[in-house]
Amino acid sequence: DGGITQSPKYLFRKEGQNVTLSCEQNLNHDAMYWYRQDPGQGLRLIYYSQIVNDFQKGDIAEGYSVSREKKESFPLTVTSAQKNPTAFYLCASSYPRAPFGYTFGSGTRLTVV
Amino acid sequence: KNEVEQSPQNLTAQEGEFITINCSYSVGISALHWLQQHPGGGIVSLFMLSSGKKKHGRLIATINIQEKHSSLHITASHPRDSAVYICAVSPYNTDKLIFGTGTRLQVFP
Numbered sequence: 001d002g003g004i005t006q007s008p009k010y011l012f013r014k015e016g017q018n019v020t021l022s023c024e025q026n027l028n029h030d031a032m033y034w035y036r037q038d039p040g041q042g043l044r045l046i047y048y049s050q051i052v053n054d055f056q057k058g059d060i061a062e063g064y065s066v067s068r069e070k071k072e073s074f075p076l077t078v079t080s081a082q083k084n085p086t087a088f089y090l091c092a093s094s095y096p097r098a099p100f101g102y103t104f105g106s107g108t109r110l111t112v113v
Numbered sequence: 114k115n116e117v118e119q120s121p122q123n124l125t126a127q128e129g130e131f132i133t134i135n136c137s138y139s140v141g142i143s144a145l146h147w148l149q150q151h152p153g154g155g156i157v158s159l160f161m162l163s164s165g166k167k168k169h170g171r172l173i174a175t176i177n178i179q180e181k182h183s184s185l186h187i188t189a190s191h192p193r194d195s196a197v198y199i200c201a202v203s204p205y206n207t208d209k210l211i212f213g214t215g216t217r218l219q220v221f222p
Contacts, residue, residue, distance in 0.1 A: 031208050033209075033210075035212075040214060041214060042115070042117065042199070042201075042211075042213055042214045042215070043199075043201075045209055090154075092156075094208055101144060101158070101161045101203070102146065103158065104148070104157070104158070106153065106154060107153075107155055109154065
């Protein structure tokens with residue numbers, strides 16, 4: 001079945017360490033997105049990519065980095081510069097003619113201790 | 114003020130009740146999305162609307178573009194409908210979404 005795979009589901013890291021969250025899709029979608037979710041807030045856009053080897057900053061990109069070397073993959077690195085990295089991270093992809101527009105992954109809950 | 118507002122924030126219902134969740138937005142949009150998030154965190158797309166009304170099983174979504182308002186209705190609610198329901202809009206000329214903060218629904222047997 002086509003979909004988005006995020007791994008791992010839960011991740012624990014020590015403060016000051018960089019960590020990379022994986023997002024893979026087999027939907028042949030051109031666009032991919034990373035969102036952050038905090039309690040009581042709507043999802044906020046971190047980075048997005050509309051095509052391979054190109055990506056743009058979203059509303060809260062500081063402290064994060066991404067790459068898009070393959071159409072299927074859009075990994076997110078949470079760097080030590082991110083002041084409050086503990087959050088739930090969701091990856092999504094989209095294709096203009098998809099019935100629902102967007103497909104979301106199951107998320108990664110990152111806890112920094 | 115958020116560009117996408119949902120009400121209510123929390124909703125409790127007895128099994129079988131008719132549920133309505135509302136979403137108002139303040140930007141011009143090409144589409145509105147209703148999403149469902151279960152306790153595990155993953156999000157499922159329920160509807161994408163640009164006009165009128167859509168129905169899928171016990172779920173109905175409507176949108177009024179002139180009033181910038183959408184509603185999600187659940188008929189004959191069931192405990193398995195318990196989840197957070199999120200409204201999101203696609204502003205004109207962008208692939209990005211703006212999300213509401215969600216409505217937490219609990220349906221008791």
